[in-house]
Every structure is written in C-alpha cells, then in structure tokens.
Amino acid sequence: MINNIFxxxxxxxxxxxxxFACGDTILLHKIDNQERCIAVLSDGLGSGIKANVxxxxxxxxxxxxxxxxxxxxxxxxxIMDTLPIDSKRNISxxxxxxxxxxxxxxxxxxxxxxxxxxxxxxxxxxxxxxxxFKINTTxxxxxxxRILKLSDIALKKGDRLIVYSDGVSQSGMGKDNMPFGWEDGxxxxxxxxxxxxxxxxxxxLSRRIVRRAEMNDDFKTKDDISCICLYVREPRKLLxxxxxxxxxxKDKYLADVISSYNGKKIVCGGTTSQIxxxxxxxxxxxxxxxxxxxxxxxxESKMDGVDLVTEGIITLGALSRLLExxxxxxxxxxxxxxxxxxxxxxxxxxxxLVGTKINVAHQDPSLPIELEIRRNVIKRIKGLIENxxxxxxxxxxx
Amino acid sequence: xxxxxxxxxxxCYLMGGGQLxxxxxxxxxxLHEKVTFVSASCLGCNEQNAKPPYAKxxxxxxxxxxxxxxxxxxxxxxxx
Numbered sequence: 001m002i003n004n005i006f007x008x009x010x011x012x013x014x015x016x017x018x019x020f021a022c023g024d025t026i027l028l029h030k031i032d033n034q035e036r037c038i039a040v041l042s043d044g045l046g047s048g049i050k051a052n053v054x055x056x057x058x059x060x061x062x063x064x065x066x067x068x069x070x071x072x073x074x075x076x077x078x079i080m081d082t083l084p085i086d087s088k089r090n091i092s093x094x095x096x097x098x099x100x101x102x103x104x105x106x107x108x109x110x111x112x113x114x115x116x117x118x119x120x121x122x123x124x125x126x127x128x129x130x131x132x133f134k135i136n137t138t139x140x141x142x143x144x145x146r147i148l149k150l151s152d153i154a155l156k157k158g159d160r161l162i163v164y165s166d167g168v169s170q171s172g173m174g175k176d177n178m179p180f181g182w183e184d185g186x187x188x189x190x191x192x193x194x195x196x197x198x199x200x201x202x203x204x205l206s207r208r209i210v211r212r213a214e215m216n217d218d219f220k221t222k223d224d225i226s227c228i229c230l231y232v233r234e235p236r237k238l239l240x241x242x243x244x245x246x247x248x249x250k251d252k253y254l255a256d257v258i259s260s261y262n263g264k265k266i267v268c269g270g271t272t273s274q275i276x277x278x279x280x281x282x283x284x285x286x287x288x289x290x291x292x293x294x295x296x297x298x299x300e301s302k303m304d305g306v307d308l309v310t311e312g313i314i315t316l317g318a319l320s321r322l323l324e325x326x327x328x329x330x331x332x333x334x335x336x337x338x339x340x341x342x343x344x345x346x347x348x349x350x351x352x353l354v355g356t357k358i359n360v361a362h363q364d365p366s367l368p369i370e371l372e373i374r375r376n377v378i379k380r381i382k383g384l385i386e387n388x389x390x391x392x393x394x395x396x397x398x
Numbered sequence: 399x400x401x402x403x404x405x406x407x408x409x410c411y412l413m414g415g416g417q418l419x420x421x422x423x424x425x426x427x428x429l430h431e432k433v434t435f436v437s438a439s440c441l442g443c444n445e446q447n448a449k450p451p452y453a454k455x456x457x458x459x460x461x462x463x464x465x466x467x468x469x470x471x472x473x474x475x476x477x478x
Binding site: 271313371 | 408411412413416437439450
C-alpha cells in the first residue's frame with residue numbers, strides 16, 4: 001500500500017464551431033478504488049455525428065478491452081475491423097490513445113495516429129520513445145499502413161501525462177504567426193503554465209490548453225478540441241460533515257474529527273454547525289448577502305477553522321442535482337451548492353462524516369417540498385462523485 | 399436601534415424565512431436607519447409544536463413571522 005501512487009485525471013473538450021456533437025471521445029476510468037487508472041481519447045474521421053459515432057465506438061472498445069486486459073494488438077485490430085467504412089473516403093478510421101496506469105505507476109501507452117503524448121517531468125516537456133508495430137487488419141482494401149506506437153514508462157510523483165487531439169496541435173493553422181498550426185507552441189505553453197503554477201491541477205491544465213487552442217482559432221474552432229491530463233501527486237483531502245450525531249455523546253467526537261482533520265473542511269447543516277461551534281467554543285456568523293439568496297438556497301455562515309458552512313439538506317439536494325445534470329464543466333455560480341462542488345472538484349479524497357439523527361420538524365406534512373433523509377442523499381452523492389468525477393469517497397455514519 | 403433576527407435554518411427557510419430575509423430590503427423608508435437585520439441558523443424552535451418561520455425582534459420571539467407582525471413589533475419597540 002505504501003508505494004501506491006495517486007493519479008488525478010482531468011479532461012476538457014470543445015466542439016468544432018457549429019457542431020452540437022463532438023467528434024472526439026474522452027473516457028476516464030478508475031478500477032477498484034485507484035488500483036488502475038485508464039484513460040482513452042479517440043478522434044473520429046470527419047466531424048459531427050459521423051465522427052461522434054466512430055470515436056464513441058473506438059473509445060468504448062478500447063476502454064472495455066483494456067479493463068479486461070486484452071492484448072493491445074488484438075484490441076487495435078478488432079477496432080479497425082469493427083468500424084464502419086466511410087462511404088466517401090472508403091476507409092474505416094478513428095485515432096486513439098490508451099493510457100493504462102497501475103498502482104505502482106507502471107504505465108502502458110498505446111497511440112494510433114494521435115499527436116504524440118507529452119510527459120511533463122520536473123517542469124520539462126519530453127516525448128516518449130515508442131516502439132512501432134504494424135497493425136494487420138483483415139477487411140481493408142486500401143493500402144493505408146496502420147502503425148501502432150507502444151511505450152512503457154514508470155511514473156513518479158509530480159509527473160504529468162498530456163494527450164490531446166489534433167484540434168489542439170493544428171489550432172490556428174493558416175495564421176501568420178503559426179502557418180502550420182500551434183504545433184510545438186503547445187509544449188512551450190505547457191512549460192510556462194507549469195512554471196507559473198507548479199501544482200496546477202490536471203483539470204485546470206487540460207482546460208487551459210483547450211481554451212488557448214480555441215483562442216488560436218479565434219473562437220471559431222476548426223476541429224473538435226480535446227485534452228486529457230493525468231497528474232501523479234499527493235492526494236488532496238476534503239472532509240464534509242453533515243447532520244447531528246444519532247447519539248449526543250458523539251458530539252465531542254464530531255468536533256474532534258473536524259479540528260484534527262488534515263485538509264479542507266465543510267459543514268453542511270444549521271444544527272450540525274451549532275453543535276460544532278458549541279463543542280469547539282467558536283463563533284458562528286450567518287451571512288446576509290441578498291445576492292446569495294437569489295439562487296434560492298439558504299445563506300452560508302462563517303466559522304473559524306472551517307472553510308465553508310452551509311445549510312444542510314436543501315443545499316445537499318441541490319448539489320446532488322448539479323452532479324446528476326453534469327453541470328460541473330459549466331462556469332461556477334455563486335451559491336452554496338456550487339461552492340461545495342468547487343471544493344469537491346479540487347479534492348481527490350472526500351470523507352463524509354454523516355450524523356444520522358432525524359430532524360422531526362422536517363417531517364412536517366405542510367412543508368412545501370419533500371425533504372429527503374440525509375443518509376440517502378449522501379449515498380447518492382457518493383455514487384455520483386465516484387462515477388462522474390472519479391474521486392475516492394469514504395462514508396462514516398455517526 | 400433594534401435588531402431583527404430571521405431564522406434561515408432548513409425548516410424556517412422553507413416555511414417562509416427565505417422570503418422574509420429578502421423582504422428586509424423593502425422595509426419602509428423611515429425605518430432604514432433604525433433596524434439591523436441578521437440571519438440566524440436556529441432561534442430554538444426544536445420543540446414538538448414548532449410554528450415556523452421564526453424571527454426575533456430585540457428579545458421578542460415571533461412565531462409564524464410575517465412582514466406585518468415584524469413591522470408591528472419593530473414599531474412597538476421603537477415606540478413610533
């Protein structure tokens with residue numbers, strides 16, 4: 001267990017201008033609580049729906065075969081044989097990159113026709129030296145030679161792997177300062193970003209790269225632009241406490257966990273925050289900013305030593321909806337559910353400490369909405385965070 | 399000067415406390431300088447027979463608070 005590494009996986013994507021379907025597909029998956037981390041990027045031939053179908057097929061095959069540890073050459077061949085043949089160009093084609101990292105940092109990378117994968121180590125961008133293999137497909141009539149590039153690398157703490165679609169490297173093509181597109185400019189850009197903020201998250205870095213590529217195209221993107229970033233680092237921890245303990249004797253324990261926790265801390269719940277304030281002898285101040293009311297969520301409070309204090313069940317319900325509706329890639333808003341979400345996105349390990357005491361007042365039949373049982377909401381949020389944001393979530397009930 | 403506390407705990411918030419907290423910006427002009435609004439996460443209603451939303455004007459707790467009730471109490475305390 002001691003040698004286990006932690007991998008943060010982040011990605012970002014924008015569509016080709018005018019298309020509502022993206023021709024690139026990104027799939028990220030973590031198996032059995034961080035034991036393996038697999039990332040797949042595929043770029044389908046052309047753009048729009050046709051490309052979307054090709055890349056989705058390719059990426060899901062690549063992902064599922066990798067999970068099952070299918071030999072890579074067979075995976076590649078099966079993908080080539082399965083894809084439908086384009087009626088105009090008479091080939092079946094989608095590019096892909098598969099990155100498979102195990103818990104010791106040993107990484108297998110397979111690339112097919114994507115821009116070369118970049119390794120960022122000690123602030124320097126380097127290329128890998130892949131071995132090349134020819135893929136023999138069975139049903140091809142064209143003479144196009146398909147070369148698969150395989151590489152092997154041991155990642156260590158602080159390393160980043162960056163892979164992007166040709167939308168990034170070819171962005172800005174035809175402009176005076178980059179006649180052939182962004183090309184090597186990406187590498188300098190990444191080096192500068194990492195120099196400015198050496199702890200930049202995978203999510204932040206992939207977003208910056210894609211946004212910059214979009215800018216190179218003057219915000220009229222000529223291709224789908226996608227980027228995946230994988231970052232090996234010390235996990236960041238977040239504690240979310242919600243609900244008064246079932247047994248009052250545990251109030252002290254709750255306060256102790258909060259004050260001794262090494263990481264960010266959030267308290268969701270009016271009564272819970274009052275218990276913690278009482279046990280720790282701290283002041284609790286409720287904010288009265290009218291703008292924050294406009295969102296329809298109760299206001300936040302402030303407590304020394306806690307990063308965020310919000311109302312409980314309404315806010316958690318709103319958080320659960322944000323996750324369900326995949327809103328996490330949008331521009332964040334200024335309400336308490338979004339604020340919790342921002343902390344969650346910036347954390348890798350999230351510990352929930354949930355008090356299970358039922359608030360009798362919440363069962364009042366005259367309430368305008370139905371208030372859920374806290375335990376159920378938290379269980380749902382746990383599932384959503386694990387599956388959609390690929391983070392580790394621990395639950396403890398008190 | 400008088401301080402008005404409005405409960406914005408889950409129960410009170412849903413039962414009208416949320417609207418009360420917004421209403422505070424629309425109180426009559428002549429009271430603007432004399433009233434301070436603060437929100438609170440619970441004013442102590444955890445009894446069996448709660449009557450939300452709760453507000454507190456000075457030291458007086460108001461059950462099932464409405465703008466009218468709060469205004470009346472403010473005026474009484476300021477003896478306007």
